[in-house]
Amino acid sequence: MSVNTTPVSAGAALDALRHGFAAQMAGRLTSSWMLHGRPGIGKTEIVQQLANETGSRLYDLRLTTIEPQDLRGLPFYDHTTKRTVWYPPEDLPQSDDDGPTILFLDELTAAAPSLQPTVYGLLQERRVGQHALPAKTFIIAAGNMVEDGAVAYEMGTALSDRLIHLSLRAEANDWLTSYAVPHGLHEAVTAFIRTRPDLLDTTEETLRLGRMIACTPRSWTRASAILQATPDKRLRDLMLAGTLGDAAAAEFSLIVEDIAATVQAGAMLEARGAERIGMYPRSLHGLTALVYALVTLADAETLPATIDVMAGIEGLAEARTEPEFARLPLGELVTYGFELLIEKALAEGLQEAFRGSVSYAAYLARREE
Structure with a gap:
């Protein structure tokens, strides 16, 4: 019925x-x-x-x-x-x-x-x-x-x-904004689901194929905990396969390695100028993970630097020489990142940081143009 x-x-x-x-x-x-x-x-x-x-x-x-x-x-x-x-x-x-x-x-x-x-x-x-x-x-x-x-x-x-x-x-964008980000899930999980929303819930396909293990919002939450608790790659991949199924886990593990090698959110908040520009990841997965990591790390102390790093994504095609940046949706990614960051700032009473930010004012000016 x-x-x-x-x-x-x-x-x-x-x-x-x-x-x-x-x-x-x-x-x-x-x-x-x-x-x-x-x-x-x-x-x-x-x-x-x-x-x-x-x-x-x-x-x-x-x-x-x-x-x-x-x-x-x-x-x-x-x-x-x-x-x-x-x-x-x-x-x-x-x-x-x-x-x-x-x-x-x-x-x-x-x-x-x-x-x-x-x-x-x-x-x-x-x-x-x-x-x-x-x-x-x-x-x-x-x-x-x-x-x-x-x-x-x-x-x-x-x-x-x-x-x-x-x-x-299961709706990927709703899950990301209503659950994954507020609960601080690992940035690799949020970045992966942002780019592969079809893998948030594979229960229907799994049942059709006669398989036992499906991707679900609950299993992705467990995958986040596995990443945070298991530094050993061999054990981590084994546990992810037992949580997400072998096919989804294999694809996800590649992204985890890429993000681990390129995303340095904490270090970027402390860096300045040209040093910071050179630390941005070159892949869409990496930049997406950086956005979620920045939102997670944002607090009263780090929010001004977080705004600067977030705004810097939009100008990477001009600031960096790698051709990959010209093909990436940098403007869309920054807009999405600021939406999440502003929502968190409003919830925690930190919105004054945006009013005094030169980087955010420049971002708004570019949006108006």
């Missing part, structure tokens, strides 16, 4: 959840949400980011690991009233006195059918037995579909009708 709604990027899904959360806290809308998406596309990260932004306590329930009685609680016989009393489990929000909470029902479509009636009550009536969820509890479920190659049951209409559905798709 397909999810007949418009697919959206992870960033758009997070925006929708932000609105839904704010509307519920204001008493205007109370509903439960469902994130559909292939394994590794970032469903859990979206929920975690929403919890961090809103200061909410996150209750993360993996429905494949629990039984119905785990949600219902423990029965206790009250001798005074001669009735059975249910003590609610600590895995569920208890009171609005604790502030806003997010109840995340992960792997909903993989949960055993025997658990679904209990989940129905949480999603629709917002209660289990006699235990009602606090009013400030925001409910999000997530799961994979059968066609994703994951363990999953078809979602029946009784369950689907209780939810607002968001179908996620």
